[in-house]
Amino acid sequence: GDSVTQMEGPVTLSEEAFLTINCTYTATGYPSLFWYVQYPGEGLQLLLKATKADDKGSNKGFEATYRKETTSFHLEKGSVQVSDSAVYFCALSSNQAGTALIFGKGTTLSVSS
Amino acid sequence: SAVISQKPSRDICQRGTSLTIQCQVDSQVTMMFWYRQQPGQSLTLIATANQGSEATYESGFVIDKFPISRPNLTFSTLTVSNMSPEDSSIYLCSVRDRGVGGSNQPQHFGDGTRLSIL
Numbered sequence: 001g002d003s004v005t006q007m008e009g010p011v012t013l014s015e016e017a018f019l020t021i022n023c024t025y026t027a028t029g030y031p032s033l034f035w036y037v038q039y040p041g042e043g044l045q046l047l048l049k050a051t052k053a054d055d056k057g058s059n060k061g062f063e064a065t066y067r068k069e070t071t072s073f074h075l076e077k078g079s080v081q082v083s084d085s086a087v088y089f090c091a092l093s094s095n096q097a098g099t100a101l102i103f104g105k106g107t108t109l110s111v112s113s
Numbered sequence: 114s115a116v117i118s119q120k121p122s123r124d125i126c127q128r129g130t131s132l133t134i135q136c137q138v139d140s141q142v143t144m145m146f147w148y149r150q151q152p153g154q155s156l157t158l159i160a161t162a163n164q165g166s167e168a169t170y171e172s173g174f175v176i177d178k179f180p181i182s183r184p185n186l187t188f189s190t191l192t193v194s195n196m197s198p199e200d201s202s203i204y205l206c207s208v209r210d211r212g213v214g215g216s217n218q219p220q221h222f223g224d225g226t227r228l229s230i231l
Contacts, residue, residue, distance in 0.1 A: 032217045043205055043222040051217045089155065093217065100146045101220050105155045
């Protein structure tokens with residue numbers, strides 16, 4: 001079945017460092033891909049999305065490009081801030097109507113000043 | 114996008130009791146989902162709740178343990194029955210936007226219910 005594999009954390013960075021969180025997927029057809037962020041004590045917030053190959057999703061300085069050839073959707077940010085410390089989840093939505101998102105295991109990011 | 118309110122936000126319960134979690138959405142949505150997030154873990158889908166039909170449960174989850182109601186397009190409840198310490202988790206309600214695109218639409222989440230069982 002469909003699945004999402006995310007790099008294991010935690011990821012620890014200094015402020016203004018470059019961030020990459022790897023995400024690859026396995027799916028039949030052409031899924032939609034999402035990144036969600038969970039701040040401490042909160043629910044999940046949609047960060048960005050891409051619905052077809054070569055689409056680039058972006059929000060709040062974060063970017064991810066849907067790469068069909070490598071089945072990847074890596075999350076990047078050029079300069080992280082302490083406020084970016086959170087858990088990041090990669091997720092896919094299959095083409096099957098009525099199905100829920102499938103999540104990766106999550107990557108904890110900790111940014112220090 | 115839909116705004117989701119969950120109640121209670123947290124609770125501490127005794128072993129063997131049951132708790133009902135409410136999920137209220139500010140707009141009509143067709144599909145609602147209930148997830149469990151165990152400490153330090155990812156989200157696991159418990160069931161899909163569509164209005165007017167029985168909830169569809171994922172493998173490992175049964176109706177007797179997690180009964181769900183979906184009386185209308187803006188409201189759902191999840192009950193955690195006969196609780197044990199292993200049920201200590203965050204329970205999250207989620208909805209998918211109605212609109213063109215179907216499964217391309219993102220899901221939105223409530224802030225979750227943090228449940229601890231003693």
